Amino acid sequence: MxxxxxxxxxxxxxxxxxxxxxxxxxxxxxxxxxxxxxxEPAFRQEAIAAIVMLPAAVWLGRNWVETGLLIGCVVLVLVVKLLNTGIETAIDRIGPEWHSLSKRAKDMGSAAVLLSLLLCAGVWIAALAHRLLA
The missing domain is CATH 1.20.5 (Single alpha-helices involved in coiled-coils or other helix-helix interfaces)
Structure with a gap:
């Protein structure tokens, strides 16, 4: 655009x-x-999930620290996804030809998104388990 x-x-x-x-x-x-x-379809999916998860964090968190962690890791996923999309957009603007550094930058951005998703999933699973088993 x-x-x-x-x-x-x-x-x-x-x-x-x-x-x-x-x-x-x-x-x-x-x-x-x-x-x-x-x-971006992936960001849209994550944003829609966040719309559901943010109110759920208020229900799931037992105090302001837990609620803040649940909300924070969801927002972190969105932040990292936007940064990754920015990296990919800048690389794509340079040109469509394959280059090892372009691939490396895109792969590292993708890995950052994966790590943020794993962190978010881990925090949410631990909070759910704590809530259900307590």
């Missing part, structure tokens, strides 16, 4: 803003990133 020429800014425009204007524009860029992520 390219930005129309009339909405492009110079690279220094953000650095010249201060206060609320800077925050407002930064929020706009962040929301644009979330919209771009939503177009």
């Amino acid at each position: 390219s930005t129309p020429p009339e909405t492009r800014e110079s690279p220094q425009a953000q650095k010249q803003r201060h206060g609320l204007a800077r925050l407002r524009h930064a929020l706009g860029y962040s929301l644009a990133g979330l919209r771009a992520g939503w177009h």
